[in-house]
Amino acid sequence: MKVINGSIIAPRGFKAYGLRAGIKPGKTNKDMAVILSDKDAVCAGAYTRNRVKAAPVIWDKKVTDRGTARAVIINSGIANACTGERGYDDTSKTAQILAGLIDSEKEKILVASTGVIGANLPMEVIEKGANMLVPLADNTEEAADLAAEAIMTTDTHSKKIAVEFELVGKTVRMGGMCKGSGMIHPNMGTMLSFITTDAVISHEMLDKALKEDVENTYNMVSVDGDTSTNDTVVVIANGMAENAKITSENQDYEVFCAALNFVNEYLAKQIAADGEGATKLLEVKVQNAVSPEDAKILAKSVITSNLTKAAVFGRDANWGRILCALGYSGGEFEPDKTEIALKSSNGELVIVKNGVGTGYSEDLATQILSADEVTVSVDLHGGAFSATAWGCDLTYDYVKINADYRS
C-alpha cells in the first residue's frame, strides 16, 4: 500500500467539486460540495448515536441500508439539525435536485450538512449551488481539493488522503476527505467523513468493514459512542477496479480493511490535531489492559480530561491528572501497577512507575511536551489488550471559538 495524490477522486470513476453557493455569512467561504460516481456504487455508513439526529443523518441511513449510491452532496454553514419535518423535506429536496441534474434517483443520493443547529437550509441557494457544482465536477486533484475545503466549518485546513493497494491481480485505490473540529467535549463537534474506492465489494462486507473500523478510528478521537447530531462516515465503492468481488472475510478483505483503517486513522488523527483552538495532537496509548473494552474506556477518559488537556497546553507533565482520569473512568486497572511515559520527537520519559511519580526532570518533560505531537503511553501491567485515542490540548482559543460561534 502506498499513499498517492488525488484524495476522493484518486479511485477510478469519481469526480468532485466545491464552491461558495452563499449559505455561510461572508463572501468568500466555500459551502457546498459534490462527489459524483460515474456509475452506481455500493455504499455503507456509520452515524451519530445521539438521540437527536439531524435530517440528513436519518436520510443517509436509509440510503446506506438500501446499499446503493451515485453521489454525495454536502453543505457547510447550516447543520439542518433540530429542524423537524421541514428539515427532512429539505434534505429530500436536496437529493431530488442533485438526482435530476445527474439523471439518477433521489434514493441514491447521500446528503450531508454541518454548521449551526436549528436553522433551516436556504433551498434556493442549495438549488443554485447544485446547478453550479455538477457541470464543474471533475476528476482532477484541484477539484477534489475544492470539495475538501467546502465542507470545512471551524477547521483550519482541509483533510484528505488517498492510497493505492493490490488485491489479487488488480490495483485498487481508496480516497477520503473529512471535516472535524470542535473537539474539546468531543461528542459535540460534527465529524463528516467521505471515503471513495473503486474496489468491488459486497454491501454486506463493506458495511462490516466500516462499522468495525470506526470503533478504532473516529470513535477514538476523544469521542465515545455518543456523538453530535450530524456525525456521518460514508464509504462508496463503485467497483471500477474490477477486482474479484469481495464477498467473504478472505485475504482481499483483510487487505481492504487494512487500507480502510489506514485512511480512517489518518483522517481521524487530522481531526484530532485540528480540534478547535488546538496547538498539538495528543495521543493516548493504553497497553496491557485486562480487556479491549477497558483499554478503550481508559484511553478515552484521559483524552477527554480537560485538566489533562489544559496541562498539555501548558507543557506541564501533570501525571496526577492522568492517573486521576484513569481512576474515574470506570475502567478496570490497578493504580499501583501503572506506568506512564511521555513521548514525542523531542524525547521519551517515564514519569510514573507503580502508580507514583518517578522524580523525573521537569525540564525534559516540558521539552517533550513542546512538540507538535505528544504521546502519553500508559502501561497497566494487567492484561494483554491495548487501545489508542487521539485528541488535542485545551487552549484559550477553544473558549474564544465556542463563546462566539453563532455571533
Place this chain on the structure above:
Amino acid sequence: MKVINGSIIAPRGFKAYGLRAGIKPGKTNKDMAVILSDKDAVCAGAYTRNRVKAAPVIWDKKVTDRGTARAVIINSGIANACTGERGYDDTSKTAQILAGLIDSEKEKILVASTGVIGANLPMEVIEKGANMLVPLADNTEEAADLAAEAIMTTDTHSKKIAVEFELVGKTVRMGGMCKGSGMIHPNMGTMLSFITTDAVISHEMLDKALKEDVENTYNMVSVDGDTSTNDTVVVIANGMAENAKITSENQDYEVFCAALNFVNEYLAKQIAADGEGATKLLEVKVQNAVSPEDAKILAKSVITSNLTKAAVFGRDANWGRILCALGYSGGEFEPDKTEIALKSSNGELVIVKNGVGTGYSEDLATQILSADEVTVSVDLHGGAFSATAWGCDLTYDYVKINADYRS
C-alpha cells in the same frame, strides 16, 4: 429553620482555627486548619468513587466506619494523593500529632488534604502547624472564618453557612464550610466539605442522611459519581443540643435531613459558582422525566457540556448545544416533546418547544444570560421526575488556571 452566623462553630461545643504553616508557596497563603469538638462526636463520611484514592480518604473512611471523631485537621497545598505507603504513614502521623495535642486517640482524628497530586507532605511543617493551631482554636466567628480560608486552593472566596432549627423541644444548630473550584471537567476538582452539628443522632441515621443527601447536592455539581482522588464530605455530630436521640426515620429525622440538605445545597451551589474562571452560576433543572435516574443523567449531561458552558460565557442562547447534550447523555426522553426555557433575574424566555427553536428574541436571551445566576429549565413532558444540577460557564481563565496550575 433560619440561617445564622458562625458557620462551623455555630453549633455548641466546636472550636476552629486556620493559619499559614508553610505548605503552600508564597508567604501569605493560609494552608492549615482544625475543627475541634469538646467531646467525642458521632461522624459519617462520603468519599470519592475514584479508583485512585488519596491517603487521607482511605484513613477517614476507617474513622467514619467506626463512627467516632473528636477533631478534623486539614491542609491545603498538597493533596497527599498518589503517594503510596509513605502518604498513608504521613496521614496517620498527622492524626497522631493532633491526637497528642488534644488528649484524644489518632483513630478519632479525621484528616483532609487538597492541592497538588504526587507530592509528599512536609511533616515538620504539619507538626509545627498543628502545634500552633490547637491553642489558637476558638469558638468565635473570626476563628471559623480563618479555618474556611485556610482550606482554599484556587477558590476565589471561602464558603460557609450555618442554620438553626427545632427538633422536639430543643434548638439544634448545624454549620458547614467547604472548598471546591476546578469544576469544569467536574470530577477532577477536589471538593472538601465539613459539617458540624450539635444534634444527638445515631451513627446509622447520620450515615444514611449524609449518603442520601450527597446524591442530590455535591454529586449534582457538574460531578457524576466519579470524582477526584480526594473528594470528602464529613459530618460530625457532638450531641450537645441534647435533643431526643434520632434513631429512626421519625419526624426529627426529616427535619434534620431538611437542614442537612439546605446546608449541603448551599455549599454545593457556592462550589459551582466559584468554579475555576467562572463568571456565573449555571443551574440546569430537568422536569417531567420518566425516572429520577434519567432526570439526573440528563441534567448532568447539560451541566458538563463544554460547548453549552462556553456558549453561556458568550451569552449565546445556543439551544442546539443543550438539546445535543441531552441527546448524547444516554438518558431517556423524546426530543420532539422537549421544551427549554432560560431564566434569570433579568427575565424568562422559552427558546425551544417540541424540540425546535421558538424564534425568540436573541436580545432578550442575551440579557437573561447576562445575569450572575442563570437557570436552564428543561421540560421533557415525559414523566413525573425532576433533578437539578449546578455548574458554571467555561472561560478563558479556566484554561489559564489549569495550564499554569503547578508552575
